[in-house]
Amino acid sequence: MSGLELLIVAGIKVIAAFAFLVLTVLVLVWVERRVVAFMQNRYGPNRAGPGGILQTLADGLKLFFKESMTPRKAQFLLYIAAPVLAVVTALLVFLVIPIGAPVTIGDTTYTLQVTDLNVGVLYILAISSLGVYAVALAGWSSGSKYPLLGSVRSAAQMISYEAALGLALVPVIMFSRTTSLAGIVEAQSGTFGGFLPAWNIVLLPSFVIFLIAGFAETNRAPFDLVEAEQEIVGGYHTEYSGMRFAFFFLAEYINLFNMAALTATFFLGGWNGPVFGPTWLQYLLPVVWFLIKSWAVVFLFIWARGTLPRIRYDQLMAFGWKRLIPVSLVWIMLAMVAIGVRRFGLPWA
Amino acid sequence: MAEVVVFVVFAFAALAGAFVMLLARNPVYSAIGLLTTMFSIAVFYVLLDAHFVAAIQVIIYTGAVMTLFMFVIMMIGVDRDEDTSERIPYQRPIGIVLAVGFAAVIVAAGSGAWVTGSASFATPDLNGTIEAVADELFGTWTIPFLGTVFLLTIAALGTIALARYGPTGPRPIDDGEGRT
Structure with missing residues (x-):
């Protein structure tokens, strides 16, 4: 491909990814409200559009036309930079997630991810560590005490669980022998014994640790201390209104979908699945598999929110540092032993 | 470009x-x-x-x-104001002299050929940066790498020791729930 062609393809992919994420959030917010409502014996939003599906759009429009207020003590520059940073980091993570099998049009093959980075996993960890700043700065620059408390909590929580998140991925990288996300999906193709899909979910401890850390990273129940309404009003976004608040809201739900998509990619085989039929169906089905898996994980996230109570702050810290991280370290060592035995045989054999 | x-x-x-x-x-x-x-x-x-x-x-x-x-x-x-008074005498002149010296070293180094990098990295293999770093780190430089690991571990242990032990013995730890 020539330089110009590369540029055009990249541009189309970025715009498509953006549109995909915004549309996903539009549906995601509605799904979450409806599902939680049904779990709590309520109806949830069911007025705007069929089944209430346009409710998020209506809410978004309302926020768009609302006044964006600024507290008198706010540090203005950082105060308006924080929501932008939140959305940008959330969008950036999605760039390396493959949502389908490579598509061949003419003689060129296009991958269904914006770019396949050789250091994909590290890129994701790096970008999500930048996401902490959006929350921390939002809380501090608001010049108000509840947001500050929320942001201090979030900084502590995200540092703690990022470590567990990264450690949970180490066995996945070791077994896939690559840090590229396309490579990790590739490594999960095929089957065990002809009928079980060869997904990384067999690394069960990793999967469980990643999921728990994912709950904490996305600040969702039972780890939603960052915005615990009963304790600190709204947490870091208490002083935000209008579009600035909408940005945080958008970022939060993009992060939720990203985390679900990453779980599907790392542990549930990504877009792998049975493919059949004409060529167009063979290109479409992997995307469908990917979406089904991602939304299944999303449902798990919503389910947890509808079921589990929030844990206390000291429980959060103790669980992260005294349970999750030691367990993942031991599990990494076990995985290393397993790989060593597979490659070199038993030490006494 | x-x-x-x-x-x-x-x-x-x-x-x-x-x-x-x-x-x-x-x-x-x-x-x-x-x-x-x-x-x-x-x-x-x-x-x-x-x-x-x-x-x-x-x-x-x-x-x-x-x-x-x-x-x-x-x-x-x-919100606490920092004390910005300077306690080290002649801090600014010394700082300026050091800065000029550092700039001179940078310029001198920049004119030498060795900062432009070794020839082997002229055409890097994009798919191998992790492998290349790993080969160097765990192949050529294993012993220095392990030495660094020990140094960092010692530093971490030293920090804990300094935080935990005062001149009169171990300090009580608060476990976050008010117990010690």
């Missing part, structure tokens, strides 16, 4: 970040300045095709270290 543009933009960002870090009155802005510089350096690594080093730079410096800085600044209170 695009590389030059990106380099110039982030070179200015790195310098601006460094100046903000030094000149800002509010410690949070200093932290943001340092953050900008760290991130710009990661972009330089990407321009040099060292993607792995760039990712590590962001994770460790921009992510972990700076987040801890911010956390500490927020915890000890950002």
Whole structure:
């Protein structure tokens, strides 16, 4: 491909990814409200559009036309930079997630991810560590005490669980022998014994640790201390209104979908699945598999929110540092032993 | 061409970040300045095709270290005024002399050929930066690498020891629930 062609393809992919994420959030917010409502014996939003599906759009429009207020003590520059940073980091993570099998049009093959980075996993960890700043700065620059408390909590929580998140991925990288996300999906193709899909979910401890850390990273129940309404009003976004608040809201739900998509990619085989039929169906089905898996994980996230109570702050810290991280370290060592035995045989054999 | 543009933009960002870090009155802005510089350096690594080093730079410096800085600044209170009086005599003249000396060293080094990098990295294999780093680290430089590991572990243990043990023996630890 020539330089110009590369540029055009990249541009189309970025715009498509953006549109995909915004549309996903539009549906995601509605799904979450409806599902939680049904779990709590309520109806949830069911007025705007069929089944209430346009409710998020209506809410978004309302926020768009609302006044964006600024507290008198706010540090203005950082105060308006924080929501932008939140959305940008959330969008950036999605760039390396493959949502389908490579598509061949003419003689060129296009991958269904914006770019396949050789250091994909590290890129994701790096970008999500930048996401902490959006929350921390939002809380501090608001010049108000509840947001500050929320942001201090979030900084502590995200540092703690990022470590567990990264450690949970180490066995996945070791077994896939690559840090590229396309490579990790590739490594999960095929089957065990002809009928079980060869997904990384067999690394069960990793999967469980990643999921728990994912709950904490996305600040969702039972780890939603960052915005615990009963304790600190709204947490870091208490002083935000209008579009600035909408940005945080958008970022939060993009992060939720990203985390679900990453779980599907790392542990549930990504877009792998049975493919059949004409060529167009063979290109479409992997995307469908990917979406089904991602939304299944999303449902798990919503389910947890509808079921589990929030844990206390000291429980959060103790669980992260005294349970999750030691367990993942031991599990990494076990995985290393397993790989060593597979490659070199038993030490006494 | 695009590389030059990106380099110039982030070179200015790195310098601006460094100046903000030094000149800002509010410690949070200093932290943001340092953050900008760290991130710009990661972009330089990407321009040099060292993607792995760039990712590590962001994770460790921009992510972990700076987040801890911010956390500490927020915890000890950002509203407290710092004492900015200078206690070391002749601090400024000495600083200027050292800065000029450092600039001279940089210029001298820049005119030498050895800073332009070894020939083996002229055409880097984009798919092998992790493998290349791993080969060097765990092949050629295993012993120095392990030495660094021990040094860092000793530093961490020393920090814990200093925090835990006062002149009169171990300090009680608060487990966060009011018990000691």
